[in-house]
Amino acid sequence: MQRHELTDKEWDLLAPLIPSAVTGQPRGDDRGVINGMVYTTRTGMPWHDLPHRYGPWKTVYYPLLPLCAERCLHPGPPADPGPS
Template sequence: MPVMSAKGGRPFADHRRVVEAIIWRYRTGVPWRDLPVEFGPWQTIWKRHARFSKDGTWDKILAALLAQADARGLIDWAVSVDSTINRAHQHATTLPRDTGGAVESHESAS
């Protein structure tokens, strides 16, 4: 976990409590402002999450956890690819709607 810089300033709040708050927030899906007061100020939690996202801390944590799980043989690296095609409704696209344009004659050209 990141440590306080040599510049000084206010020390970080406990990382465990902040990470637990972030996990709780994603598990429940509540807005940041609705975090329980037991976790501390929601602004602290949000700022720490944003900082960890920007500086790559979450990526490093994920890589370390994946390496540990892979070393123990707990990960099956088989990949499943689905070729399902989803189509959007014509009104959901940004393309102009084809209304048929001018009326076409269906008679022979001769």
């Protein structure tokens, strides 16, 4: 395990939440893709500079887009402004 990657314990919690591919070509290594997402977001590096051990940068980047769009469109409740 490299720095900025999920531990086995973290992966055991996350793996059951990842849906399986229903149609089309079987997906590759889900853990590698998730680790690539974690690595890039924790280090702040450009996607094009993603280390090869995580696979092609587009394979890691594109599954993350819907999550980013959902968070940007629905950022959660506004911060509490405190006492008036």
